[in-house]
Amino acid sequence: MLSKIRAFLTILDEGSVRRAAALLNMSQPALSRQMQALEHEVGGRLLERSAQGVLPTAGGLALAEKMRPLLSAFDTALAETRQIVRGHSGALRLGYLNSAGVQYVQPAIIRFRQTQPEARLQLLDLTPAEQAHALRKGALDLALTDHTAAFLAQEFYSLKLCTLPLLVAVNSGHPLAQSAAIRLAQLRHDRLVCAQETTAPGSRHHLERLCLELGGFRPTFASPVSNLDEVFDLLHNEDAIAILPGYMSSIVKPCIKFVPLSDENATAELLLIWRRGTTGPALQALIEAFRITASQAEGASRKVS
Known part of the structure; x- marks a missing residue:
C-alpha cells in the first residue's frame, strides 16, 4: 500500500x-x-x-x-x-550530577568534541533517581552518577570511572572544622545529612553501612534533603554534618569547610550507566572521553596527595 x-x-x-x-x-x-x-x-x-x-x-x-x-x-x-x-541517534542525551560538572563533565565534553565534532549533545542536570527513571523510559543515553545509583548496574551497562575520597562538610564554627582530617568515629554524636530516597535511592543505606563498618556506630540523621542548597542550609542552621564525594570540594560556599575523611575505605564511586544494546560510535566516544578524564583527574589527585 x-x-x-x-x-x-x-x-x-x-x-x-x-x-x-x-x-x-x-x-x-x-x-x-x-x-x-x-x-x-x-x-x-x-x-x-x-x-x-x-x-x-x-x-x-x-x-x-x-x-x-x-x-x-x-x-x-x-x-x-x-x-x-545503528547507534547514530540524532542527539546523545547525557544525564549528569551538577556537582560533578566542573571536574568531569566539562573536560570530557571538550575531549568528545575533538573526536566527534558533528555529534549533538543534550545535557540534563538530573538527580540519581531522575536518571534511573529516564534510563528506564529510554529518555537518556548515558548517565554520569555516583555510588547511590549502583543498583542500576543490574539493569544496564555500567563502568566505574573512579574511586573518590569522601569529605566531611561542616559549618566553619563546628569544633571539627579546623581538623586536618576526620575519622568517622568522631561523628557518632553528630547528625548526618541524608538525601531523600526519592532523590538518591540508597544514599541512606550507604551512609548507615559506612558508619557501622568503619565508625562502629549507627548514625542519627537530620531531615532528609532533596538538593545541595538544602544540605548547606542544614549545615548552617542546624549544625549538621554532610559526607560528600571528593569532587564537591570545588564548590565554594560561605562558612562551609570541607575536611577529608581519613578512614582507609571511606570512599565513593563515580559511574557511567547506559542502556543495553548497540553502543554506537558517538556514545562509545563519549564514554571513552569520560574514562580518560576520570583517569587524568585521579592521576592529578595522586600527585597532589
Whole structure:
C-alpha cells in the first residue's frame, strides 16, 4: 500500500503518468496497474485525464491531503529508528550530577568534541533517581552518577570511572572544622545529612553501612534533603554534618569547610550507566572521553596527595 500511495503522489506532483513512471524507474503500464489496484482498494476513481494532464478527483485530493503528512511522519520515524539501531541517534542525551560538572563533565565534553565534532549533545542536570527513571523510559543515553545509583548496574551497562575520597562538610564554627582530617568515629554524636530516597535511592543505606563498618556506630540523621542548597542550609542552621564525594570540594560556599575523611575505605564511586544494546560510535566516544578524564583527574589527585 505504501508504494502505491507514494506512486500516486508522484503522479500528482508530475501531472503525468509517463513522467512519474520515468521518475519511479518503472514502466508506464506497470504504474497504471498500480493506480488501478489503489483505486480498487479505496473503492473509487482517484485520477482523471484532462487537457492539462492527469488531475486528481475529489477523492484523490482528499487522499493526497491525508497521506502526505502521514508519509512524512512515517519517513521521519523510520529514519530516526534506523539511526538509533545503528547507534547514530540524532542527539546523545547525557544525564549528569551538577556537582560533578566542573571536574568531569566539562573536560570530557571538550575531549568528545575533538573526536566527534558533528555529534549533538543534550545535557540534563538530573538527580540519581531522575536518571534511573529516564534510563528506564529510554529518555537518556548515558548517565554520569555516583555510588547511590549502583543498583542500576543490574539493569544496564555500567563502568566505574573512579574511586573518590569522601569529605566531611561542616559549618566553619563546628569544633571539627579546623581538623586536618576526620575519622568517622568522631561523628557518632553528630547528625548526618541524608538525601531523600526519592532523590538518591540508597544514599541512606550507604551512609548507615559506612558508619557501622568503619565508625562502629549507627548514625542519627537530620531531615532528609532533596538538593545541595538544602544540605548547606542544614549545615548552617542546624549544625549538621554532610559526607560528600571528593569532587564537591570545588564548590565554594560561605562558612562551609570541607575536611577529608581519613578512614582507609571511606570512599565513593563515580559511574557511567547506559542502556543495553548497540553502543554506537558517538556514545562509545563519549564514554571513552569520560574514562580518560576520570583517569587524568585521579592521576592529578595522586600527585597532589
